[in-house]
Structure formats: structure tokens, C-alpha cells
Amino acid sequence: MAQNQSLSTQEVADILHVSKSTIYDLIRKGEIHSYKIGRKVRFTQEDVDAYIARSRHEHSTAPVQRIDTHSTLLTPAEEKAPEMIISGQDVVLDILANYLHQEDINAGRTYLSSFEGLLALYQGKVDAAACHLYDGKECNASFVRSLMPGVSAVLVNLSYRTQGFYVRKSNPKHITGWEDLRRADISILNRRVGSSSRILLDTQLKKLEIPSGQLKGYDKIMSSHLTMASAVAAGDADLAIGTERITHQLEGLDFIPLLEERFDLVLQKESLENPAVVKMLAILSSPVFRREVTHFSGNDYRDLGKIIMEV
Template sequence: MDNNKALSTEQVADILHVSKSTIYDLIKKGEITSYKVGRKVRFTQEDVDNYIAKSRSLQIALSNKAFLQNDLVFELNQCCKNFIICGQDVILDVLSNYLRLNGVSALRAYIGSYDSLISLYQGKVQVTAAHLWDGDTDQYNIPYVRRLLPGIPAVIIHLTGRMQGFYVAKGNPKNIKTWNDFAREDITMINREKGAGSRVLLDENLRLLGISGRQINGYANETSSHLTVASAVSSGEVDVAIGSEKIAKQVDNIDFIPIKKERYQLIVKKDDLNTHEVMTMLKIVRSATFKKEFGNIGGYDTTDIGKIVAET
């Protein structure tokens, strides 16, 4: 992939799953590298990758208390009193903004579904969003919550339905229709990072079909966003990728083949359900205003939004 390809502010916001105003704030603080072409701000893929790497390194450093000086542990404990929502969809950024308007000091952690649940188990975050499909039960999230939060009662709250599918070149010239096509010798894919919901959907289907990732051209080529994989298909670098329908509508020269209606859901520990922060969050999610805001955006199904669908 061309790391020097110019990316717009909107594209970088989509990659990081944040608003454009957040990107401008990162530029102002010197946290992400950019350059200007006339009056327009531009980024390279390397700039974005470096920002993601720095953010992950900081999260690891902050979570590892054993390596902190004693005079910094107090600061970390203060920091961790914030209400942290973990996940990668822009719907969570909007939710966090509404929480802050209601007096809840909400922060965001941009981590994939699998690692988000582990962070919830370890007490690093208070809420996580997930869209992890289990091939044996055809269920979203419930089996993973039971496995990754052993001994911890949890509540799963439905947030939105989203369509997952294949990004292919316009007109689908290679006639890619099923998971079996990924193993064809004339097909090259680009993958999502381990733990991402789209990656788990792929791996579970390959497992059920008895197909090894080693049989697939490009399987080891990983990236961290729907937009990046869609752009790789659009530019002709690869033939297929997996992602959400919403992103497919933002990228030229690709078609979207719907495969699976997924359930994107919030998970909280049952002990936290009646806290002020979680109760405020649920009130916002269940409000007519929040539902209307995302009901009018393509790619989001707000049926059953805010409904508790399972307790583990």
C-alpha cells in the first residue's frame, strides 16, 4: 500500500473513527503529523499509522502500573476515575459527547472488539462495544462475553445493526460472491487486524469451511480501518476486503456485497449497571433524539437501540 498517498481530514477521521473537529484538535496539539497543500490539510498513511502506534504505546504504558514511579501512580489512579468507552464506531464518539454535556467525564479508547472485552475484564474501561460473531451458535457477542469475562456478570445492550460484506471492484469483475472465493488463486485480499469484528467474521467462516489463512493471498496483510481496506480495493491493489456498508458508500469505484447483518452492542459489568454514569448513558441511547440522529444516517439500524438483550 502507498504510504505516501495523500489523505484528507475526512478520510483520517473515518480511519480513526472520530469527528473532523477531533482531527483538527490533534493537529493543534501536535499529536498527529500533517501538511498543507494550499489551504487544504493533508496526511500520509504513515502519519496516521504513527499516530495509532503512539496511542497504543501510551495505553500500554499507562496500564502497566508496575513500571510506574510511585509519584505517578496517584496520577494514574486519578485518570482512571474517568468513564471510558471502548470501540471504533463514530456512534460512540457522539455518545461520549452527549455524556460530557450531561456532566459525565467520558473518554474514548479506540480498540477492536476482542481487545475491548479484555480491557473491560481487566478494569481498564467501563463500557465496551463489540460485534463478534460466533460460528458455532450464530450469535453475536454473548459467547465471547462469557469466555472473556469469566466469573464477571455482564449486561449486553443493543446499540445498532450494521451490514457487513465484501468490498469488490466496481462491477465485480472477478465474480466474488462467497467466502470460498477468498481461497481462489486469482484473488488477493487485504485483512483487518486481529480482534476486529470484521476479522473475526472472516476467520470464523474460514474455520467452518476448513480453509486456512495460508491458502489466501494477502491474508497476512493487515490494516486497522474499514476505509483503508475499501480504498485498497478501489485503487486496484487488492480484489476484495471485508467491511461495513456505510464505508462502501463513501469510497468510489467499489461495490458492496452484503453478507451478514451484525449486531453492534455495548457491554458493561452488571455491578456498574446502576451507577450514575451507566444510567445516564442508557438514558441518552434510549432517547428519541439519539435514535433519530442515527436513524437518518445510512448504514445504521436503530431498531431495539438501548434494549438489554442478555445478561451473563
């Protein structure tokens, strides 16, 4: 089946050899990602691959705990508090947490944006926060400095990936870059406040001195890169900002690359001597882990596990 094909609930059930009701239960529990086109639930092959990647490890380890960082209480199902909590929204982090479970380290996961994750790390609610924020000059470091004042931190690389514009197939509006946001005939889609795509957009608008109110669709908020890309492909808007790999999952879409972003895992420097963190860094640097995440994600992992900088 083509990588960019949209999968129905029945097709996913057939791939996993389970019933449709099981798939709906997995969606309800948040164990498999999906999106909606109208009232129909759809999946990408990456959603299925990610679920399989996480599930492959669960025969030998407990499932990853999902943690609500807005509450200090554990739910009844969380009988044992996690030894470490990893924040971020990439499937690589789910795979990492499962590898930690295999090493008898009880790792929890919370799915915060980069901005929210850094705040949670500063507040001591998480132990590691994935971050991909661009301030117009550099990735991540300036946000770590401003959101974690007085805290010494290290940035461990996870991957590099390309951010750009999603546009309809064949680019009918002939969009080429940021300057096209000045055009009155261009409509966009946006993400919620605090998301990396929203911060990137707002940074560029400020740099170009374009008032946000001038952009048609600026206040039309979408839940994910995938839902934005699907809407652009359907002709609901002319462009949206997101990562390149989404374009390999959908038909009717082209991509205009704008910049390479660095995706890092931020840790407080004092935690580097923590045995769980030592083990996590060893996993990130291992050839076995690199092979697995390369297969399921498709980003550039040339510096995976390396400490890129101290802030």
C-alpha cells in the first residue's frame, strides 16, 4: 500500500488483524493516532507504523504511562510514579520510553508542545522536553534561556527536519516563500498559541512587519500538521506551515521548503548524573535505536544522541 495513502478504519483493522471495534478503542485510549475528514476517521501509514513500533516492545515491558502534567496526582492506574517523564509529540519519544522500560526504567510520557514542555521542565514537572522552536536566527537555545531563566541546560539532538509551506498540488497560487504572506489573495491555516508552527509564523510576520490581522485565515486554528495539510489538499486554504514528511502521507499536496529545524531534547544539566538519564543517552546513541527510528520516522538523524550545546 502506498505510503501516502489515507487508510480507513477497516483497512487498519485488516493490517493489524483485529476488529474495527478494537481500532475505535485504541483511538479512544490515545494508543493510535488518527484524523478526520468530515465525519470519517482516517489514518496514515505512519500512524500505523508508529503504533506497531510502540507495540513491538510491550510483550517484554509495561506500556508507557501517559502523564497529565497539569495535575500532581497519579490516576489509580498509575500505581508506581515514573522515574522520569519525557515531554514531546514525536513518535521517536514513544519508542525511547519503551526502550527505557526494557531497561527497567519506568518512563512516563506527556504530549506537550515545545513551549509547554520547556515550562514544565523549568517547573520540575518533566525530566526531558523535546523542543523545535526557531526565533529567526537559531533553533531552541534562545527559548531555553528565556523559559528556563537561571537554569543550566543541555540540548541533546534528536533529529533535523525541514519546515515549510503545504500548498495544493502543482502550487496553483505560485507561492514561493514568506513574502507571499503579503498577498491579499492568499489564505492560510494556523496552529494554537505556543505551537512551534505558530511561533515560527509569528516570528516571520514580525520580521516582515506584516500585521497578523492582515492574513486571511490567521485565526483558523487546526489541531495538527496532518489536519492542516489535509485541509490545504482539499482546497480549504492556500497554505499552512508544517514539516515535510507529512507531504509523503497525503495526495494532492506539494511542499515548499523554508528552513531546516533542529529537534532537540532539553535536560537540566544537573540531571546528567541521574542513572535513568545516563541510560537514556546511551539508548539514543545506540545503533539499534538509530536503525529503528530511521525506519519509522524518516528525519535526518546525523547527530542523534549528541549533546549539541549547553545553555
